Amino acid sequence: MTDARPAAPDDGDRPDDGSAGLRPAGSPAGETEGGERLALALRAGRMGTWHVDVATDRATVDAQEAELLGLAPGTQTIAVADFFACIHPDDRAQVAEAVARSGDRDQDYQAEFRVVRPDGSVRWLSAAGRTLRDAGGQPATVVGINADVTERKRAEAELRRVSARLVQAGEDERRRIARDLHDELGGLLTSLQMSLRMNPARLPEARAELAESEALVKAMARRVRELSLDLRPSLLDDLGLGPALDQLTARFARRTGVAVDLRCEVESGERFAPEVETTAYRIVQEALTNVARHAGADRAQVLCHREPSGLVVHVVDEGHGFEEGAGGAASSTGLSVMRERAALVGGACEVVSDPGAGTRVTARLPLP
Amino acid sequence: MLAEDHRIVRAGFQALLAAEPGVEVVAETGDGAEAVALVAEHRPDVLVADLALPGLDGVEVIRRARAASPGTAAVVLSMHDHEAYVARAVGAGASAYVLKESGPEDLAAALRAVRAGGRFFSDGLADPAGRGGSRPLDRYDALSPREREVVHLVAEGLTAPDAAERLFLSPRTVETHRANAMAKLGLGSQAELIRYVLERGLVPPRRPEA
Numbered sequence: 286m287t288d289a290r291p292a293a294p295d296d297g298d299r300p301d302d303g304s305a306g307l308r309p310a311g312s313p314a315g316e317t318e319g320g321e322r323l324a325l326a327l328r329a330g331r332m333g334t335w336h337v338d339v340a341t342d343r344a345t346v347d348a349q350e351a352e353l354l355g356l357a358p359g360t361q362t363i364a365v366a367d368f369f370a371c372i373h374p375d376d377r378a379q380v381a382e383a384v385a386r387s388g389d390r391d392q393d394y395q396a397e398f399r400v401v402r403p404d405g406s407v408r409w410l411s412a413a414g415r416t417l418r419d420a421g422g423q424p425a426t427v428v429g430i431n432a433d434v435t436e437r438k439r440a441e442a443e444l445r446r447v448s449a450r451l452v453q454a455g456e457d458e459r460r461r462i463a464r465d466l467h468d469e470l471g472g473l474l475t476s477l478q479m480s481l482r483m484n485p486a487r488l489p490e491a492r493a494e495l496a497e498s499e500a501l502v503k504a505m506a507r508r509v510r511e512l513s514l515d516l517r518p519s520l521l522d523d524l525g526l527g528p529a530l531d532q533l534t535a536r537f538a539r540r541t542g543v544a545v546d547l548r549c550e551v552e553s554g555e556r557f558a559p560e561v562e563t564t565a566y567r568i569v570q571e572a573l574t575n576v577a578r579h580a581g582a583d584r585a586q587v588l589c590h591r592e593p594s595g596l597v598v599h600v601v602d603e604g605h606g607f608e609e610g611a612g613g614a615a616s617s618t619g620l621s622v623m624r625e626r627a628a629l630v631g632g633a634c635e636v637v638s639d640p641g642a643g644t645r646v647t648a649r650l651p652l653p
Numbered sequence: 654m655l656a657e658d659h660r661i662v663r664a665g666f667q668a669l670l671a672a673e674p675g676v677e678v679v680a681e682t683g684d685g686a687e688a689v690a691l692v693a694e695h696r697p698d699v700l701v702a703d704l705a706l707p708g709l710d711g712v713e714v715i716r717r718a719r720a721a722s723p724g725t726a727a728v729v730l731s732m733h734d735h736e737a738y739v740a741r742a743v744g745a746g747a748s749a750y751v752l753k754e755s756g757p758e759d760l761a762a763a764l765r766a767v768r769a770g771g772r773f774f775s776d777g778l779a780d781p782a783g784r785g786g787s788r789p790l791d792r793y794d795a796l797s798p799r800e801r802e803v804v805h806l807v808a809e810g811l812t813a814p815d816a817a818e819r820l821f822l823s824p825r826t827v828e829t830h831r832a833n834a835m836a837k838l839g840l841g842s843q844a845e846l847i848r849y850v851l852e853r854g855l856v857p858p859r860r861p862e863a
Contacts, residue, residue, distance in 0.1 A: 468705055471732050472659045475753045479665035482757060506754060510732070520735055528737035548795050553737070588795055588837055599836055603797055606829075637833070641826030642799070645833050 331433040337365060339424050344368055353410060353431050355402030373399035373407065380412075388416055388424065397434065409438040449629045456563055459517040467513035474506040526562045526589070527551045530569060534587055541577040543585055550590040557596060561650050564630050565589070565598050568623045572600035572646040575619055580604025580644060595632065595651040603643035623648070654697040655681040656688035656714060657730060658706055662753070666701065666730075669757045673764060685709025693721040699767055701760070704731040704742065712745045719746035726767040730760070739774065740781040749773035792838050793853065800834040803827055807843070808850035 327334065333350025337343070342365050351360045354371045369377055376398035387394030394414040399407050414429025481499040488495065513519070514536065521529040527549045534545040556562070569587055576585045582604030589598045620636050623646065627634035632650035655670070655678055657663040663681060670676050680691040685706035692700055700718050704711035715727045728749040729742045739750045749763035752775040763773035774780050796804065799820075806816040813831065817824040831846075840846050 467732065472662070475732065476659050476661035476665070478754075478756070479662050483665050483668060503754060519733070520737065524735075524737045524741065528735055531737070532735050546795070548792075550792075553740075586795060586837075590792075590839060592839055597839070601833060601837070603799070637829060639826050639829035641823055642829040642833065645829075645836060647836055 327430075332430050333432075334428070334430050336429070337427040339426060342366075350431060353408070353433055354400055355404070355406075371400045371402075373401050375399075384414075387414070391416070394427075394429065397438075408433055409435045445629065448625070452626065452629060453560070456517065460522065463513040463516040464519060466509050466516070467519060470509050471506060471513070474502055474509060478502045478506065521562060521566055522559075525551075525554070525556045526565055527553055527555070529562070529566055530587060530589065533566065533570060534573070537573050537577070543573075543577055543583060545573070546584065546586045548586065548588045550588075551596075557652060558630075560630050561596060561652060564626050564632070564650055565596060565648060567626055568634060568646065568648045569598060569600055571619050571623050575644070575646075576600070576602045576604065579607070582643065591652075592649075595649060598648045598650070600646045601643065606638040606640045606643045608638075608640060654679050654688075654691060654695060654700050654725075656683070656685070656691075656700065656702040656706060656711075657681075658683035658703060666757065666760060669760065670701075670764070673761055676764065683707070685711065685714045688714050689717045689721065692718040692725055696722045697725055699726050699728060699764060701728045701730060701764075704729055704733060704738065712741055715742065715747050716745040728760070728763045728767055728773075734775075734777065736779065736781065739778050743781050750778055751775050752778070795837045796834055800830050800837070803830040804834050804846065804850060807831055808847050 326332075327347075327349055331349075331353075333347055333353045335344050335346045335350050338345070343362050344365055345362050346354070346356070346360065348358075351358065354368070356363065356371075369380070372380055380396050380398050383394055383396040386392075394412070394416075396412045397409065398412070399409055401407055410431045411434045412429060412431050414427050416424045417426045417428060419425040478499055481495050481502060514532070518529050518532055520532055530547060530549055534547045537543065538545045557565075573585060573587070576582055580602045582602040585600065585602040587598070587600050589596070591597070623634045623636070627648050627650060630650055632648060634646065634648040636644065636646050638644040655663060655667060657666060660683070663683065667678050667681060670678055679695045679697050682688050682691055683706070685708035687708065688700070688702060688706065689709065700715070702711050702714050702718075706714060709717075711729065711731075715729070718725060719727060726749075727742075727745075727747040728751060729747045730751050730753055731738060731742070732753050734752055742750055748767050749772055751759045751763050751773070755775045759773075759775050766773035772780055802820060803816060806819060807813070811819065813827045814824045816822075817827040820827065822830075835841070835846055838846070838849060840849055
């Protein structure tokens with residue numbers, strides 16, 4: 286639909302808008318076999334059609350569209366302003382902006398918004414529209430369809446909830462196992478090491494064997510600690526993102542030989558929501574893994590700071606980079622996992638890569 | 654006095670401490686809250702405490718024990734080797750931090766050090782008090798040499814293609830460097846970038862073209 290921008294004087298000639306096959310809304314659609322098929326398709330897709338006459342600023346709607354908007358049965362035309370009145374107040378600005386943008390750029394208009402019906406029920410509509418111009422190039426008509434996508438929207442929201450729960454359950458489980466490994470098993474191994482250390486005085490003939498056993502236990506304790514850290518470092522829960530990133534980058538550098546410059550402008554001791562800290566940590570972890578695997582870089586940077594919009598984390602390397610959209614690294618699951626994790630906390634993760642400049646992963650995570 | 658929840662470790666440390674000349678273990682416990690009460694009751698010279706105690710977190714045990722008995726020096730026993738844990742323990746009033754994996758020798762050394770009024774930290778750990786605090790980071794330091802070149806040329810008014818030609822790079826690569834630099838500096842627009850560069854005095858103000 287269009288907003289109420291002043292329309293150019295119409296020369297009165299209805300232009301051939303190419304929509305003849307798309308039977309104009311408001312006229313009976315069942316006259317011909319083609320019209321019958323169209324009517325069936327629209328009904329099956331829960332779609333309604335409309336067209337707006339720019340000169341009169343009125344919209345003509347078909348029966349199905351009237352139903353979608355919750356208009357009185359039999360309504361055939363409404364003022365554009367009345368159409369906007371059907372839209373959920375929070376979505377009006379966004380729809381008006383989409384309309385204006387499509388007019389300015391001469392692109393098809395697309396939007397998703399909620400309508401509030403007279404009975405108070407809220408439905409999600411998806412809209413697609415196109416501006417048709419008269420012989421003088423002035424906008425004359427806007428034609429479009431609306432489809433009821435409430436079920437899809439509900440399913441998407443449910444999917445997000447399930448996905449978030451899954452991620453949370455995974456983190457909880459990792460936290461539990463990591464703690465058990467570190468505190469329980471680690472504690473027991475320390476005890477064992479201690480008792481081996483205490484005994485040589487009483488068993489002088491077994492001194493060498495006991496020393497060997499102690500070395501084995503020590504190596505085992507170290508391995509258990511590494512495993513625990515790999516799963517989920519207790520630092521993240523105990524002391525927050527800054528120290529956890531510090532530990533992560535130091536271990537990564539030791540293990541891979543890739544030097545990491547960590548610049549964390551987060552106050553030491555500053556805490557964020559646990560799911561934001563976990564998300565930031567996991568994204569940095571994944572991005573660094575990609576640096577080690579694909580970038581061929583000998584150094585990487587991890588930057589972390591607060592902006593008004595929230596917590597911002599960058600992982601930057603000046604390695605090989607890749608052509609975006611070229612498949613391979615660009616479409617690897619690692620990148621999509623980072624994007625998904627950011628989206629689950631309402632944030633976004635962007636990956637910018639260039640074969641000449643390297644790769645930058647930026648996550649923006651809103652803080653409540 | 655000794656607070657450690659693993660019985661064998663406690664027994665081991667107790668045997669070790671008892672063997673040290675001039676050391677007497679006046680009390681021991683595996684519970685955090687009880688540890689605080691015992692310190693208040695016995696006012697020992699030294700409290701040796703595990704960081705992970707049931708009942709009350711070891712750091713909190715130290716804080717409360719030191720409040721109840723300021724003359725008691727605290728020695729931490731821990732499996733965590735990250736400096737943030739050390740800093741937290743020292744912040745609560747600990748004067749020594751011993752990693753369990755470094756074994757009984759470190760504990761004995763720590764005990765001697767704190768009884769002499771000193772401090773002790775196991776190998777690989779730094780005394781947080783010895784570090785001059787964290788100085789504020791300068792974001793400009795985060796830029797790579799390439800990014801700095803690009804930032805300067807762009808701030809001087811060169812377009813991406815011009816800067817690319819100057820640096821023998823593709824315009825897209827220059828564009829990426831510019832975007833990366835702006836992300837690192839936390840700047841949202843070209844205008845902000847130019848203002849940043851001018852405010853920092855990184856390039857002289859533009860001269861009118863001759």
